Amino acid sequence: MDFALPPEIDALRTRVRDIVETRIIPLEADPAARDAHENIAEDALQRLRAEVKAAGLWSPQMPKARGGLGLGPVGMAALYEEMNRSIFGPVCFNCAAPDDGNMMLLEKVGTEAQKARWLQPIVDGTVRSAFVMTEPAPGSGSDPAGMMRTTAEKRGDRWVVNGHKWFITGAGVAAHFLLVARTSDDPRRGLTCFLFHRDDPGWEIVRRIPIMGPEEHGGHCELVFEGLEIPDENRLMGVGEGLKATQIRLGTARLTHCMRWLGLARRALEIGEAHVRERIAFGAPLSAHESVQTLLGEAAMQIEIGRLLTMKAAWKLEQGDFARKEVSMAKIVVADALQQAVDTAIQLNGAKGYSTDTPLEWMYRYARQARLVDGASEVHKMVLSRFLAKEGRDFWGWGA
Known part of the structure; x- marks a missing residue:
């Protein structure tokens, strides 16, 4: 490569x-x-x-x-x-x-x-949007095909939606919504994706869910649907192709999270590294102490590993591959690398890092969600285990 x-x-x-x-x-x-x-x-x-x-x-x-x-x-x-x-x-x-x-x-x-x-x-940039899929238990999370409870029933040329969603990022300011709902009991083709507008009647935002923060614009909201009517022309893809739409979206979206998180991890380490070069302790800059060098070196290495995994997955996507295995590996490693980099920078800055005098505490609270969003790390490890069982030695192949 x-x-x-x-x-x-x-x-x-x-x-x-x-x-x-x-x-x-x-x-x-x-x-x-x-x-x-x-x-x-x-x-x-x-x-x-x-x-x-x-x-x-x-x-x-x-x-x-x-x-x-x-x-x-x-x-x-x-x-x-x-x-x-x-x-x-x-x-x-x-x-x-x-x-x-x-x-x-x-x-x-x-x-x-x-x-x-x-x-x-x-x-x-004239409107914002939201993707409406996650539901409160026992509804859909990482297994939407098997657990989704929000339904869309066909009545003439319209679909009537009833159900309950939550942790819908950006919903508080979104005008355009992409909604995934159950349209049949088929285990693989039971979901369909629809488009609706903020002003359409039959739904409401119940609350903006408080989180550790900080938040994206529009927060993470809880939504209730009671008879939302969506014209069939606003169905995205075919009936029963909602899971496919979700997979198409999340494949690249998961990787763009990694791309962004790597920048945040780099910035955190830059803040930490700048501080230890300037801060004198025990007669020398902190950067001269071996324990500090070990922390910085380990965090820097994990960021670079994440960058390589991310770029390999990006390259495979560009070749037309779904890169499911590569995206999952990047998602796991980069989420951990981000948290490690921010934690390291806070440790090196001491009380200053824990304060709001630097953006590190903002990053620390933000970083914790990385192991949860778009599939928890444990789910992605399960995906990798399935690939390993299926591919055997070919799991480590060099081909595209």
Whole structure:
């Protein structure tokens, strides 16, 4: 494998890095630039989004015809990592979850009419979106095909939805929703994906669920559906293809999480490393002490392992492979590497790291969700075990 980035991708990466370094990171220390949920405030966000658009770096994951840069997963990996060196970075480039995964799914499987109505406004940044799948127990979590209880019943040319969802990221500010509901008892083809708008009657947000935080824009919400009617024209893909839609979306979306988390992990280690170079203890900089060097070296190595796994998965996706095995490995390792990097940086900064004088405590609370979102680490390890049982020695093959 050649790990060198093509010159045009590296040039874009450098430009993203410069905007993050000079325009976005400085905002982290400004209380006025934060909203009530510890994310970037809307006025600051819109100002930065305008700068990103003017710089020609908007929506790199979308085709050029839609106003994006037309990058594949490899290019995305390089740029997303640079974006998330700031806690506010990805959303400024229109590369934050859940919009990121929703855009990629709609671009891949939507009809032209659906793309015009439901996708393009998200690409333009005029609306936000949410993916509605997770349910309270005993409903669907990591096993939507077997456990989903929200139903969509066909009545004439419309579908009537009833059910209960929760931890729906971004729902509080979303206008466009992608909903997965049960349409039959078929174990593999029992789910269907639908599109609906915030103003459609028959559903409500019960609450914005309090979390450790910080939160994405729109929070993580609990939703109840009582007779939401969706025209059949707003069905995404075929009847019974909801699980397929979910797999298409999550395959790349899980990896984009890894791309972003690597940038955050790098930034945490940069903060830790800068502190130990300057802080004198026992007659020498902390960086001169072997115990400190061991902490930094171990965390740096885990980040690099995560980068290699992420880039391999991105490369396989770019070849047309589903890369399920590679994405699962990256998801497990990068989630752990992020938490280790932030924890290491806090330890090296001491009380300063535990305070809000640095963004490390923000990162620490954010990092804990990484082992849960888009499939818990234990589920991904189970996936890998199944691949190992099926493939045997070929599990470690070198082929594409």
